[in-house]
Amino acid sequence: MSSPPHAGTGVSGRRALWTSGLLAVVLLCACSTGGTATTAPTATSAAALSGPESAYGASPKSDASIVYQSDVVLVGGGASAVQSVSADGMVWTIKGSAGHIQDLVPGKIMLATGLGAGRILAVSTVGNNKQVVLGPVDITDVVRNGNFDSAAPVSLNSVMAYQTPTRPGLISSLDDGPAGSATPTVTGTQSQAPESVPINSPDTAAPLTPDTGPSTAASIQSPSGSVSSSPQTPTTEPGDIRLPTVEFNSVAQPAGWRLPRPEIGRRAAPPAVPGSPGSGVLPLPVPTPPADDVGAYTLTPFCCTTGAGVRLAYDHAGMRVSATLTLHLSAPTVSFRLHIAGGKVTDASIDLHGAAGIGVQFSAASTAGVKGNVARQRVQVPVAFTVPIGGFALPLTARVEQTFSLSTAFASPGSVTASGDYSFGGTIGFGIHGVTQNVTKVDNFATQTSLLDSIQAVGIAPVGLIFGYQAKLTVGVGLLGFSAGAWLSLVVRIGVTAASSEAAVPCRLAAINVQLGYGIGYEIPAPVAKLVNFFLSTFGAPPIKASGGITGPYESIVNKSATLPAGTSCQ
Template sequence: MNAGVSTQPRRAQRVVRIAGAFAATLCVLAGCGSHAPAPPGAATQAAQAAAAWDGFVAGAPVVVGHALKLGDLSPTELKYGIAPKRVPGVVYQDNIVLLENGDKLVRAAASDGIGWTLDASDAHVAALKTGDVVFATSRCVGRVLSVAREGNEVKLLLGPVQITDLVKQGNFSYEQPLDLHSLVVYSVPDYPGAPNSAAANQMSQDGQTAIGDAGMWRHADYYVVEPNGAWTPLPAIGRDGTAARFIHTDVPVPGVPGTAFPGAPPGFGDIAAQAPPPTVDMVNGMQMYACSFDCGGLGLKLYQKKAGVQVWINAIFHLQSPTLVFHLSINSGAVNAHVELRGGVGFSLGFDALAAQDMQANLKEIGVVPVDLTIPLGGMGVPLTAMFQQSLNLGSGFSAKTSVLHAVGDFSASGAILMDYVNGRWNIPPLQMTLKNNLAAAVSGVSVGINSLVFAIDQRLLVGVGALGFAAGPYVNLVSSITALKQASQAVDCRQGTFGMQLGGGIGYAIPKVVAKVINFFLGLVHVDPVPASGFIVRLKDMIPLVDLRQQIPEGCAGK
């Protein structure tokens, strides 16, 4: 544990939490503004928040946010995000370009997630220059990296900024149950940091390190699954910023062929059998979709088929009555923060993998999922957003064709994943994860060689402004990984399973290094200076281990 971190709870009036709970393809982001009126009792909520959390700026009012439904958003707010508003108690920085009608000034959002086109008939927009900080909407915000005037429009490339570059002083509070039906999906299919993006492929051709193999982003589908099993598509914003309300794919996730591997062990095919028809077809057949009620929480289901290798993966953070809690105080560059997603009761992760007779190469997929799934927040003036972002690493290690591999890990959770930061000190309440099954015993397969698979997902819950890698604010990231290894079937039946969870967090923005390389390569193509891979007001020095398990059957057969 690093210095300045305590696992002991503080006295009641100093309980402050920055928290995250995740494990799948679900994220949360949106904006706020003056929409539906605050619910009754907002003043009481503010008083209660101020009494329960001691991180607020003394003497300044607490602005209490409330949930927004999709019907509360205008068409331009749905497309481009919500504009900032000046409200009592919130002081913006003096030198920013604040556009209180910013959603109406945006003409297009580029499919790379970095470019924006604004209406130059507005004097403030027309005067924008490189280096300015513009705050148009919850998503269209950042430092101007380049500006080009084309007729009555201005085209901008925006880089990251800190939340303190926008707000000089303010106290913000929000506590509401999560309504998954209010999710809004923003697809950024040409994001340079996505697996197999055009920039990554060109970078590879130029002899530099790329993110993955050749391919391209196709499209994404996200659904809320009702308790009765019905699938409801989520509103989606298309690649040109228009409201392509639903994006569908006609390609279902296949199950394991019943006759392809007649000698497959018990359990193989269980993960594949749970895959539903709607998918996210991501790269070269990599398909993902977000589940909620059907998997008892927030879930990722992923299918990948490439070069004769197929993998089905389920990762689920089990939730009961999830609630988002958020407090933030900013005072002349000093920040205290609390983010919490309540209701976590367990975690499970499993996969089926096979190498067919025509296997040509193993899988290697690394990158950021270029999708923001958002829930609108309202009533705080500053369009702060809670967003869930993901990057993944998937690699197979089949040493022989016509092989299969299966593994499952199932945990129950006691407590919550919480992080606190107030007045220079982090507080991490303990979290207990209990394994329900033996990892090694859950590894099975058939092969004449040694087989392995590694899957890791880095998920971030961030409350702030911006989008994807350039989003900035208080965040928590949870890194979960599972590996499975099995020796050849005719040799000693040696099986190994590992599972790890680590927690990190900070206030600022952070882009995975391999992704930042591709983004800066992309910016170099348009003659824009590179951006730093990270910028922190503060962050945990070291990731905090939550789970670290390694199990083998027979014990010690795979070494230490």
């Protein structure tokens, strides 16, 4: 007997709105109507799923353990009802024989599988089948009532990689960020940042000052060591170069970096949406994804037994960069808890066990100087490493996604190499219990390999480079980018600059900033949302918002910067 198309009653209170001032994350989960779930979550290997389920995600159920929202449509047959999915992951073709297919109309929420979940933005008929364009949802758009607790940590050792190679907005320009993004004034030897920052996305491109305690706004330190937190209007002083504010789905953080100014590098516009919207076929998941080209980058992502990260190579316009960015892990597991009542989250937590440190290795060389600079680029790695979580009516996945940014400042042809490795063993996470909010962050950060000591640079003029990196763990439903659920995010910023190798004082500067953030719902960087909406316009679908749900404040794990010789300003 097929499941009813709509489960639950009423649509009021659908979105999880925390009490004013309570910014908390919640874990997406399958829920029960009261009490705790009777079955403990288990990490189900992909090999244990049926053919259609291994390709498209596990099928949902409707039973006494969960109350869905009234406009959720459970597609009869689940994964077996899916004919195909486009390579961008946004267009799902449902077989005409599927139960409740007539209820798939714009505005409803489709729940076909744990991956095939989202707000229906547009529907078209192709033969006997229906093509459904999905947009993002909040977890409380899907679930009205239920509790979900993990009785034991879920292992992330055996993952399957889902690739969305034609997803719009894989490369975007940081210049198209929200109007409210903050960038500090650079004046003399002092870089200044605003006391408060708007809620949009954090900078992951430039290091901040040594840590002075948790704050949603961070001061910036110039190489001279001066610090200020006075509000300023974003400007750039002649003689300095402004490096980017990178958006990674969270509270914005100001960023500044004093580098000798050759000229601002070229600001490449975001590339056109690859291929035709909804074209191609979603590749089958694999344990280890192959290298893939995204614009001028070749990316090889990896996860998760000993670490999550990406190896990248960039080769364009006389600039070559190779790098490996890694979040070290040791037998990682995730624990989580979620209570939803009346379409609102009342209790939640998520913890990542086995976090072990971060590492970076890179080399960059330019034959073109200023003209070859990479300026203000954000790159979404088009791979989600997933572990299906079985045992519940609503099939969940634990999912790791990655984003990075790159900016270079070469005043002339030259090269720079460096590597650093830092350890911090333990658990990172957060919890919301009633009106109490807590964040678990490591406090045993230690340098294993010094980034500063490793810098090697050659050139007749100064060089600089900044990497931003985000590893984001989500437990929920949906595919890459449009997933609903709770998330935990580790953001790393690493930057180096070096004076000319012919300078009287061969100054070197290195800085690292690591922050921990969390949230519930979804967030898409503004320029990416623009590209997605361009994509959707071809279907006549309404535009989506850049965010939904709630984001907690990012908290600092470490802020460190240093120069060689000590005390120099690297001007």
